[in-house]
Amino acid sequence: MSASHSYGSRPWTFYALALLFTLFVIFLYGPMIAVLILSFQGPSASLVFPLRDPSLMWFDELFNPRRVGDVSGAFGRSLPLALIVMVLTVLISVTAGFAFRRRFKGATAIFYMAIASLIVPGLVLSIGILVTFRYLGLSANWYTSGLGAHLSWALPFGLLIMFAILGRLSPSYEEAAYDLGASKWRTVKDVVVPIVFPGMIAVALFGFTLSYDEFPRSWLTVGTKNTLPLEIWTMTTNVTSPALYALGTVTTVVSFIVIAIALGSIVIIQRKRSRGK
């Protein structure tokens, strides 16, 4: 049986599943790589392979608002929005995660409310928030209604991650620290935070990317000025040049930088900790 750490030759299922896995990874990344390459298309402006006279002209075009939409403006809204959502998601879902470690009245109701908020179709929520703001006489804006719409989707994710993380933090660790004479603050600093910290980075990563890439929940809630995914959506219908691919490359690079920072810092923390032992 391959399932265990018993050694010996691998069964045929290993090779079959390894092949499946490889094909899946190609399926996942292949199209992204195609777009990456084609964003360097030359002046032929062809949207398909082959790549002729590679150039950076479409990246240049991208930040030239006369030709394409308001890409830099959209980027200038999406980035701060994602950062705000990230910070709030970490603060709110981490504290809420701790609350759920105790039994309290309404815990189940709040839990199911969060799950419902996660699975309610984004479009339904978008309409709801728009209507709410209309009745309150407020205008929809990316930093008000847009922010709330993104939080309603990022917070439940953060909460689920905190559940997974805090499941590993047995209360007996804290009790042991108290019994050994640690103050409350010391327990949090030396016992709780080190266990929870990598999870908090994961929550931050989710908060940022869920907001940065969110489309259905942004659609009616960000007001008259588009965030980046909405701008890309408009471009898919009216821009028929590799500038669209160039934009894809730029946003993907931003996402990859964020992912690299998050994963890199988790690795560094883990390494520091194992060295400290």
Add this chain to the structure above:
Amino acid sequence: MSPTPTRKSLLTTYLQVAPLTLVLICFFVVPVALVVVVSFFRYQMLVGIVPDFTIRNYVDLLTNPTTWSLYISTLKFTLIVLVITFVLGFWIAYFLVFHVRNLLVAIGLFLLCTVPFWTSNIIRMISWRPVLGKEGLINNALINTGIIDSPLQWLLYSDFSVVVAYVHLFTLFMIVPIFNSMSRIDKSLLEAAIDAGATRWGVVWNVVLPLCKTGIALGALFVVTLVMGDFFVVSVMSGGLSGSATSGIFNDLQFLNYPRAAASAVILLIVVLMIATAIFRLVDVRKELAR
């Protein structure tokens, strides 16, 4: 769970959970409630939304054959995508948990699967164009190798490309929860099953699968709700040829007919909630998560 919470610690607990509750009430409960209220309002040309209590919007929608055909088409997509993502997700998670012997390699490969989740969905949809298009990579390869003479038309802007995009976008939502439940399975259980004479297939069917049901349920919940509530993938990938359950909402909103859009939204919500309840009936997700 700590034993008997004192009054002071109970207050702390409520303070800790208050911000979450507040955000969810303001940006989820109230908006959804308002959608339900507005769905009973009346829409009048040039005037707009008129407060009322009428079920006309619902009658309109439910007697319209288009609504039914759109829902049937969406349910068909949901079912196809659910089956494909489940099979892929289960076996990929199985490969990572039980076949990859080195934990670091397993984590690395797992991350490889999850990285695209953190990138833009729209860009990932668009990226199929140069692959599936008439002059795309697949058609060119097939023509160059002489398998076909003229490009396959059904690769892009078809039901096929819609399914491809859904699988591309949503398989992650299956892999992650299934991987999570699978990695908690005690490996000695499998050895015990083998020692007791189980076949390899028997172990998968009788041990691994039942122990992963929480993960499968969560994954199915995500996939069902994402596909049911989708408008954008269908419209980009089908080139506007196919509709989805949300198409009606989209059309009504363009004519500012909020009441009927709201009624459509409520119907969609009820269908999604029914499916979600069915899934929750099968598995107590909360209990399993807290495990």
